[in-house]
Amino acid sequence: MKRFFRNKNFTCGFILSTLVVGVAAASLIWTPYDGNKMNARDRLQGPSWTHPLGTDQYGRDSLSRVMTGAMNSIIVGLVTVAIGLTIGVALGLASAYYGRFLDEAIMRFSDLLFGFPAVLTAILITSILGPSMVNAMLAIGIFYIPVFARLTRAVAGVVWEKEFIAAARVSGISEWSITWRHVVPNILSPLIIQGTIQFAVAILAEAGLSYLGLGTQPPHASWGRMLNEAQTFMSASPWLAIFPGLAIAWAVLGINLLGDGLRDTLDPRMVRIR
Amino acid sequence: MLRYLTQKLITLALLLFLVSITVFSVLFVLPGDPAQIILGVNATPESLATLRADLGLDKSFMGQYGDWVAHLLTGQSQPSIHYKMPVSELILSRLTVTGPMALLAMLFAVAISLPFGIYAARNQNRPGDVTVMFFTQLGLATPEFWFGILLILLFSVQLGWFSAGGFPGWRVDFWGSLRALLLPAFALGVIRASILTRLTRSSMLEVLGEDYVRTARAKGLTERTVVYVHALRNALIPVLTIMGLQLGQLLAGAIIIENVYFLPGLGRLVFSAIGQRDLPVVRDIVLFMAAAVMLVNFVVDLAYAFVDPRIKLK
Numbered sequence: 049m050k051r052f053f054r055n056k057n058f059t060c061g062f063i064l065s066t067l068v069v070g071v072a073a074a075s076l077i078w079t080p081y082d083g084n085k086m087n088a089r090d091r092l093q094g095p096s097w098t099h100p101l102g103t104d105q106y107g108r109d110s111l112s113r114v115m116t117g118a119m120n121s122i123i124v125g126l127v128t129v130a131i132g133l134t135i136g137v138a139l140g141l142a143s144a145y146y147g148r149f150l151d152e153a154i155m156r157f158s159d160l161l162f163g164f165p166a167v168l169t170a171i172l173i174t175s176i177l178g179p180s181m182v183n184a185m186l187a188i189g190i191f192y193i194p195v196f197a198r199l200t201r202a203v204a205g206v207v208w209e210k211e212f213i214a215a216a217r218v219s220g221i222s223e224w225s226i227t228w229r230h231v232v233p234n235i236l237s238p239l240i241i242q243g244t245i246q247f248a249v250a251i252l253a254e255a256g257l258s259y260l261g262l263g264t265q266p267p268h269a270s271w272g273r274m275l276n277e278a279q280t281f282m283s284a285s286p287w288l289a290i291f292p293g294l295a296i297a298w299a300v301l302g303i304n305l306l307g308d309g310l311r312d313t314l315d316p317r318m319v320r321i322r
Numbered sequence: 323m324l325r326y327l328t329q330k331l332i333t334l335a336l337l338l339f340l341v342s343i344t345v346f347s348v349l350f351v352l353p354g355d356p357a358q359i360i361l362g363v364n365a366t367p368e369s370l371a372t373l374r375a376d377l378g379l380d381k382s383f384m385g386q387y388g389d390w391v392a393h394l395l396t397g398q399s400q401p402s403i404h405y406k407m408p409v410s411e412l413i414l415s416r417l418t419v420t421g422p423m424a425l426l427a428m429l430f431a432v433a434i435s436l437p438f439g440i441y442a443a444r445n446q447n448r449p450g451d452v453t454v455m456f457f458t459q460l461g462l463a464t465p466e467f468w469f470g471i472l473l474i475l476l477f478s479v480q481l482g483w484f485s486a487g488g489f490p491g492w493r494v495d496f497w498g499s500l501r502a503l504l505l506p507a508f509a510l511g512v513i514r515a516s517i518l519t520r521l522t523r524s525s526m527l528e529v530l531g532e533d534y535v536r537t538a539r540a541k542g543l544t545e546r547t548v549v550y551v552h553a554l555r556n557a558l559i560p561v562l563t564i565m566g567l568q569l570g571q572l573l574a575g576a577i578i579i580e581n582v583y584f585l586p587g588l589g590r591l592v593f594s595a596i597g598q599r600d601l602p603v604v605r606d607i608v609l610f611m612a613a614a615v616m617l618v619n620f621v622v623d624l625a626y627a628f629v630d631p632r633i634k635l636k
Contacts, residue, residue, distance in 0.1 A: 160340050165611045167577050168592060172608075175596050176352050248463075255465050256578050260593070275468055279582070282471070282486075283479045290475075293468035301463035 058309020064302025072118035083112035113269035124254040125247040132192025140200025158194030174262040184263035237314040244307035356599040400602040409606040420587035424572035430511025439522025461516025470509035470582040487584035525557040566622030570615035
């Protein structure tokens, strides 16, 4: 663990993301107010001691909503990366092992998916399935499948050629357990690094979809949705348009730094030119 | 060279064909009946049936797909259901907003990233470099639509220098139209500049460590010539690839920023068309955007050969 914290990026990223996770976890037990409770008397109030981040057009407490929004973003990151990892790694492993036809099919499929404009496709998918947080996660997660499939294929292909795999074969271990016990552990680091990057991308993507009204639906709080609603009241209540965006940037910055730190420490083969 | 070109073009055509089938199937299962949306909930079954026949919606999957492709191949796209004009005209008119915005955004991105990237590389690990890298991290973490909103807050709401959105139209007010594109293009450009700056820096660092740079220095060339003539030209190759990708994405993906600034561009057109179930518009634009992304990548591949004579097109 110590060697991670010797890396500045990792330490900064760790602190920033721990705060986000902490806030999200806290929101499950306690928020200053009920973030969904409307209160006509306290509409559009500026930041104050009673409402540190002000209130929105329905008199809902912004701090409470930003806090629950953190949970929302973390769920989106976890689920989308999980979708990409499980299906993508399985496809990538199969592609590296069987090669030829399956390999070609998977690679051409990912070419096709990358050929589509990502934002537009996500919008189409959410329109077909209906706008909701779950469908937004699906729309983002689908794009992660080829990302992880390609990565897994590339690194697993190298591992399969190694001598210790041949040694394992000779000692009579089944191909299946070679995959699990020798190949998978050796490709974990690039997967973890890519996973953190995609986690951050997912938060940005979900915020964008929710801003367009296709992600998390009201009254649930999501940072993107809050920014959309804030734009209408921007001239009178600028704070509404500032804090949810700060929260997004904070979370993404933390995870990106964490990913950079992980890459520096886990992947010593990378030449340190950055 | 010729063989390379034909090969690439055939792959392009095949990919576009696959994209067209995928788009069509996706839209085929899209819930919501265009006829119902046009006529409203009180429409009689008979009028619905006639309209469906008019729009060709009663035909089979293959029949409708055939109609579409036949229209495309003859060069006259099907009319939009909502706007009652050929989609190609619609796309062209909206491109006059999205196109200049994308180019302007790339201009901002290049103007910011090249100087800062080179500066950071030449001052590696010094305070200046660390500062530049810090700002690129911020840029990577900032959602571009939020940056767009912040720009509106500062320049429109507080300072009143720009309008908060909308587009007067090139013929009506040329300078006003250009002004309307400045903020959104800046928002798009700055966010893209953070990736390009990092890339320029790392690419520059790699090249500055090469033998031929040492040779150039040893031969007594000025630092200026070494950096800007010998190193930069080589360092730009990977940067160029990403620039191409970004330009393609900008043509296809400015949907959110166009919504922030209420710009009548391609992105807003397709966004509202999905809502209105204006299927001819949606599928033509998706195909157009996919083609644009692929074409830009293709041109970038070709541009390589000009920037770097060592690369032979095979």
